[in-house]
Every structure is written in C-alpha cells, then in structure tokens.
Amino acid sequence: MSVRVYDLAHSRAGDKGNTSNISVICYDAKHWEFLERELTVERVADAFRHIAKGPIHRYPLRNLKAFNFVIENALAGGVTISLAQDIHGKSYSNVMLAIALPDPK
C-alpha cells in the first residue's frame, strides 16, 4: 500500500531562469512529519530524472505546513531559450503530486 503526495498535499511550480521551485503544502498539518521523513530529495530526484539534472534542495517550512523544493537545471536552459512546450514548467507540480510514498498507517 502506498499514498501519493497528491493525497496529502497540494503543490504549485514556479520558475526563475533554469530553476524550478515546487511547493508541497499539507492539507492537514498532521502529515507534515510524515512528508518530512518520506518525501526525500532522493525520491524527488528519481521522479524528475527525465526532466531535471539537479541539484535539488529541500527547504522545510513548518509554519506554513509546507516544503519548498528547488530543482536546478530543470527548464531546458531557461524560459527564454527553452524548446519545451511548457517553458515555465508550470505542469511540474503534477510530477511532484504523483510521487508514491509508503503508507503512513
């Protein structure tokens, strides 16, 4: 059994140059510790292996029951020169939400 990030949190992606930042925000604060333990940089790197070279940084935001993932070299060179359709990587939050994690129970 597993849960997806989608089941516990919502997310939005933003862009600066060739870097994508993706928030993960718990619906319920009680899941924050679980995500802190399980939603590791390694798991995120694996989910983004076809998209981003990294490195990836994870910033915990306990006050906001959230995390900020900053993924470098993620936007095909950056918004202004990218050949991608989604040059901003706006759809990347959906890669984050689809990550499967061990069942918290």
Add this chain to the structure above:
Amino acid sequence: MRSTDTVRIGSGAGTSDDRMVPALELSERGDIDYLVFECLAERTVSRENLSRSKDPGQGYAPSLHARLRMVLPVCIEKKIRIVSNMGAANPVGGARAARKEAADLGLGDVAVAVVLGDDVSSLVQHKGELRLIENGEPLESILPKMISANAYLGADVVCEALNTGAPIVLSGRVADPSLFLAPMMHEFGWAYDDLPKIAQGTAAGHLLECTASVTGGCFGWPGKKDVPDLANNGFPFADVKADGSIVISKTPGTGGRLDVMTCTEQLIYEIHDPTAYITPDCVLDISTIALTQEASDRVRVANATARRATPTYKVNVGYADGYIGEGEVSYGGIDAVARAKWAAEIVKERLKRQGFTYDDFRVDLIGMSSLHDNIDSRPEPYEVRLRMAGRTHNRKAAHAIGFEVRALHMHGPGGAGGACEPRVRDVLAVKSILLPKSMVNPQVVVEGTL
C-alpha cells in the same frame, strides 16, 4: 467597509497578458486607494527595446492603452492612484501615451510621474568583467548581442514618484513586490530601516503580484480543490495599516476563493531559499510568516521578517540568441504513435541532408511525453500530435523544421493531418548580473502639470 486608518492597495495585472475586466471591477467595487499593474515578464523589456529602436515613440507595454482606457474614468473620479511598470523600455513614451488617453477620455491634464534609471545598458557596456549569475561567464561574452540591460529598481524611487502627487506613476523595470510596497512607504512614511514593516509590505506585495493566483486561479482542481465561480474570479487587494498589519482580500461579489491554502501557494511561488527572498528593498524571510483566515475571503498576514537589503541591484541583460523553429502535425487511430515516431525520423533525416544543424533540438509526442518526457512509461493514446522544435542561429534552418513537418502531409507516413504553419521566432535570451547600487541613479521626472 473598512476603517479610515487603512490603505487599500489593489492588484490590477500580474503579467502583460493578464485578464482585463477584473481590474475594472476592483476599481469600481473594491473601494481601493491604489491600483497596481505589474506587466513585465523577464524578456518583455528586451522585446520593447526592439520596438523602440524601430519607432522611438514605442517601447512601453502595448496593453497600456487598453488598460488605462478601461480604468482611468473610474480611477480619476474616485482618486485611485495608478502605479505600473508598463513604461517598460520607454517610460516617458508610456507617460505621454497615458496622458493622451486621459485627454481623449475628457479627463483633462493628468500628470504622470515617471521613474527612470533602470536602463543601465550604457553603464554596463564598460563593465564586461562582471560575472553572469547563471554560468559565471564574463558579461563580455554576450555584450556584442546585448539588446537591453535593466536594473530591478526598488520601492524607494517609486515612493519618491508618489510623493510628487501625480495620479499615475509609470516605471520601467522595478521588482514586482516593490510596486506594492511603495504606496505603503508613501502613505505611512516607512523607511528601509523599519524592517518589520518593510518585511510585511514586501510579503503583501509578493502575495498580490500575480493577481488571480491568490484568488483561486492556477489553483482549482475539480473535486479536490474546488473554486466557486472560477469563471468570474476577482482580483486581490491588501488592507494595510501604519503598524504593518496586513489583510489580503478580493473584490466583493466576484468568484474565486481566497484562503490560507491559496495564499500559501502564492507565498512560496518563485521563492528559492525561503529565508532569503532578495528584493531591492530587503531580504525577506517567509518561513516565519503566519497566515490566518480572519473571515470569508480575508486572510491575515503576520510575522514576516527581513534583513537589510543587499548593496546590489539585480540587472537583467537581454540579448539576441538566434531563432527557434517549430512544426506540428497529428496522427490518430491504429499505430498513431509508431507513425509519429517514424515521421520524426524522416524529418530529422531531411534536415540533415540539407546541411542544417541545431544548438538544441527536441521531438515531442503531445499526448504522451511533451510535458514530462519519460515516453517509455506512458500508455499509448488514441491520437498523438508530433511537435518538432530546434534552436539555431540560421533562420533558414529554423524555418525548415516547420516546413518539413508540414510537408509530412504528402511526404511522410500515412494519415498525417492538421499540420500547423511553420513557426519561427527570435530568441530573446536573458541573463543577469549584480550591479552595485551606488552606480545606478534612479530618478523621477513628471510629465504634465501638477
């Protein structure tokens, strides 16, 4: 209803292509004191610099005409002051266009305070040794192709422009949150060393700068994050008091939602280290912020903290970097994906035989792998759209991609349909440098009589 010690600052645009009508609703029904239009994406100033080089009267945001024509009558009547970076690469030209719009609407002589000094292109011509933030190369490497260089100015010079009393303030490049912080500094006399207030004001600016992103736009998800009446979602405003207390809300009677969830998404948007969000005005720490739902569609923002601003301005340097060519065509039904993959190989072969080369090249199967790649793990869809794109300094090579993709109608695998016209666009690349603030000279001039 709101108390008299509150200043209400509305957000009327969060990008040059933002929707128009919500700004009018905000002006008519939002009881606002200020209306801020943030209209410059990273490369907009470069693009407008090119417009100005063709016609010296152009170079401001083209949407200035339509936006001001729409809101000026109500803003002048209600004494709502307008603050905007729609001046882009030609703030004085933008000010003259704004004054003409006002005169044509029968509103008389409307003065515009213009913020200048963000254009540092002459200055950096002699600073080739400065390092590009993105790759550490010297600025010199892109100077020959440079189209524009603009410093992200801060709230201080926008505040100075507001101090003139002009009903409209127009700038070129100014950091987005600074456009919102400036009216607070002007109204309450906040100085840069009053860090708790500067922090609160910057956080509010960041929450407002993307308009509908904090009111349910870019948020809704059916059954999971429902947004009532999203089609009619309203734009946000901040209620600010002299002590730095801030509540975010939105135009009454509009759709959308504004709550702790929407505010949290916007607060983290485009942030890297949450304890060090660098603006020209301060280094904001959002990790300390507490968001609380005070009433329906009203969220209180508290406990923002900040350190003093850095001694440098971030400067965006825009430069011409060749062309991007694109083509698309669709396949449907049995073996759609196999035919699309074969078609891509045929186009690549034809481009190679013509001697065309590309700095970067990409094949997407829209419906399978165009957004998140990883094609081998996706189920085959019923239909798929082949997209091919390449970047090159040879315009003919860029055009050939779309030309050859379209030619698949007659010269490729069976059943190709709906190719688009070949597309070619100029690449306006942007890199950045840091420039000591002491070298930049932000200033204010007034167009018209006060």
